[in-house]
Amino acid sequence: MGQLIDGKAVAARVRAEVKAEVERLKAERGLVPGLTVVRVGEDPASKIYVNGKKKAAEEVGFNSWEEHPDASITEEELLSVVEKLNEDPAVHGILVQLPLPKHINAERIISAVRPEKDADGFHPLNAGNLSLGKPGPRPCTPYGVMRLLREVGCNPEGKKAVVVGRSNIVGKPMALLLLEANATVTLCHSKTPDLAAEVAQADIVVAAVGVAEIIKGAWIKPGAVVIDVGMNRMPDGKLKGDVEFAAAQERASFITPVPGGVGPMTIAMLMRNTLDAAKGRD
Numbered sequence: 655m656g657q658l659i660d661g662k663a664v665a666a667r668v669r670a671e672v673k674a675e676v677e678r679l680k681a682e683r684g685l686v687p688g689l690t691v692v693r694v695g696e697d698p699a700s701k702i703y704v705n706g707k708k709k710a711a712e713e714v715g716f717n718s719w720e721e722h723p724d725a726s727i728t729e730e731e732l733l734s735v736v737e738k739l740n741e742d743p744a745v746h747g748i749l750v751q752l753p754l755p756k757h758i759n760a761e762r763i764i765s766a767v768r769p770e771k772d773a774d775g776f777h778p779l780n781a782g783n784l785s786l787g788k789p790g791p792r793p794c795t796p797y798g799v800m801r802l803l804r805e806v807g808c809n810p811e812g813k814k815a816v817v818v819g820r821s822n823i824v825g826k827p828m829a830l831l832l833l834e835a836n837a838t839v840t841l842c843h844s845k846t847p848d849l850a851a852e853v854a855q856a857d858i859v860v861a862a863v864g865v866a867e868i869i870k871g872a873w874i875k876p877g878a879v880v881i882d883v884g885m886n887r888m889p890d891g892k893l894k895g896d897v898e899f900a901a902a903q904e905r906a907s908f909i910t911p912v913p914g915g916v917g918p919m920t921i922a923m924l925m926r927n928t929l930d931a932a933k934g935r936d
């Protein structure tokens with residue numbers, strides 16, 4: 655029976671580490687990291703996540719602000735908001751909460767954030783740096799997964815890792831981070847012919863599809879580490895992951911629950927990226 659990976663506890667540890675570094679930065683350089691979150695409109699989930707980000711930022715000792723334009727804001731107006739934040743020396747990290755309203759081109763907005771202030775690691779330059787193995791902010795969710803693996807003593811080097819899902823914010827950067835850690839990585843997606851066979855070979859499985867329980871417990875190789883990034887809201891209001899949890903736990907060595915696994919790490923690693931941006935990534 656696989657052990658649960660407690661994402662809430664690890665996230666609290668990451669925040670405590672950031673807080674200690676912020677105190678040192680204040681004492682030694684008189685520098686207080688600043689994070690601005692841009693939330694457009696009234697998406698209810700975004701409101702919850704942004705509140706979580708503001709709370710975490712305050713807890714670790716950052717200055718934190720929210721820009722909250724109405725959903726009717728034009729793309730040009732939103733670009734001006736980002737431009738103003740780019741020019742503000744008190745703001746070290748900028749994050750544009752996704753999703754954005756449909757009339758706004760999210761790629762254009764993300765590309766307008768100055769790469770050094772890109773707290774999400776989504777800017778094309780930072781995505782390129784990740785693919786080249788160069789330093790820079792890493793997308794918070796996959797960055798958090800790497801930390802969870804470290805916490806349970808799972809070194810990806812020499813292991814077979816299967817990532818299911820190829821989104822720009824989770825699947826692709828996840829595969830690159832595992833590759834950087836010397837895993838042999840397979841990136842699966844909706845056109846993969848035999849997903850069960852791919853998953854069955856994996857020492858590390860990362861599920862980031864967005865379909866409840868698409869990864870069956872019976873596919874999991876005995877002893878594998880299973881990381882579930884999926885967050886699927888069911889009709890009864892409960893959250894389910896992408897992995898058939900109970901059956902997968904029977905075979906896994908370690909497994910993340912949903913909720914309480916990867917989710918809390920997303921916000922914790924945002925604190926890490928913002929601190930590193932304030933320090934100038936030294």
Ligand SMILES: Nc1nc2c(c(=O)[nH]1)N[C@@H](CN(C=O)c1ccc(C(=O)N[C@@H](CCC(=O)O)C(=O)O)cc1)CN2
Binds near residue numbers: 752794885913921
């Ligand atoms: N600009 C960004 N937008 C979005 C990102 C992102 O990293 N940057 N990721 C997601 C949303 N997200 C953070 O923004 C996020 C999602 C979920 C959680 C979390 O802690 N989830 C809990 C469950 C919460 C619940 O019950 O609804 C958990 O898994 O335990 C944190 C952050 C999309 N947008």
